[in-house]
Amino acid sequence: MPVSAHRRPDRAIDPLFVNRWSPRAYSGEEIPDAVLELGFEAARWAPSARNAQPWRFVYSKRHSSSWESFAGLLNARNRQWAGNASALVAVLSRTTHDDGTPILTHSFDTGAAWANFAHQVVLAGWHTRAIGGFDHAAARTVLGVPEDHAVEILIAIGRQAAAETLPDEFRTLETPNGRRPLSAFVSEGAFGTP
Numbered sequence: 001m002p003v004s005a006h007r008r009p010d011r012a013i014d015p016l017f018v019n020r021w022s023p024r025a026y027s028g029e030e031i032p033d034a035v036l037e038l039g040f041e042a043a044r045w046a047p048s049a050r051n052a053q054p055w056r057f058v059y060s061k062r063h064s065s066s067w068e069s070f071a072g073l074l075n076a077r078n079r080q081w082a083g084n085a086s087a088l089v090a091v092l093s094r095t096t097h098d099d100g101t102p103i104l105t106h107s108f109d110t111g112a113a114w115a116n117f118a119h120q121v122v123l124a125g126w127h128t129r130a131i132g133g134f135d136h137a138a139a140r141t142v143l144g145v146p147e148d149h150a151v152e153i154l155i156a157i158g159r160q161a162a163a164e165t166l167p168d169e170f171r172t173l174e175t176p177n178g179r180r181p182l183s184a185f186v187s188e189g190a191f192g193t194p
């Protein structure tokens with residue numbers, strides 16, 4: 001079923017924004033480097049405070065020598081589906097400028113980069129699902145993340161597969177979800193009561 005059967009925006013936005021959704025069912029097929037590079041290139045053009053570009057990405061392709069150590073970071077629930085992704089990407093962010101002052105918006109800016117990545121990947125015919133459920137401390141060690149970088153998320157990336165390929169508990173969840181209306185999170189002049 002097309003995404004448009006589940007998601008109807010209230011205003012005439014570009015379809016890209018609703019077409020980006022996060023399946024869990026992936027084919028596990030090999031991902032071309034060019035697809036990953038497209039995503040990273042889109043991330044590169046995200047805005048950031050003082051143009052510090054604090055994002056860092058460390059990836060592992062399925063069947064590569066680093067795959068088991070990446071997949072081993074996932075919590076038990078996420079391991080059930082993310083093991084079929086074609087790549088896992090660790091998203092990190094630098095927490096200090098060259099002069100040692102803190103980059104107060106490192107996570108915010110890196111979130112913008114992740115969004116660019118996710119949307120570009122959809123345009124290339126692939127999908128992503130962000131993962132916060134993993135061992136952040138182990139990721140720091142396994143990936144050799146320096147002290148002045150924060151571990152943000154993992155991204156699973158793959159070609160969408162049929163929901164039937166998922167374990168039972170995820171099968172019924174494999175549908176694009178909805179969103180709150182603008183009135184629930186936008187107000188003019190002061191913080192409004194939704």
Ligand SMILES: Cc1cc2nc3c(=O)[nH]c(=O)nc-3n(C[C@H](O)[C@H](O)[C@H](O)COP(=O)(O)O)c2cc1C
Pocket residue numbers: 020021022023078129130131132133134153176177
């Ligand atoms: C920071 C972050 C962490 C997330 N962590 C997980 C996770 O650990 N496991 C999971 O299955 N989905 C995870 N998700 C996916 C969200 O549940 C999903 O993006 C959300 O329900 C909105 O759905 P959509 O991406 O299909 O629009 C995460 C998403 C984000 C942005």
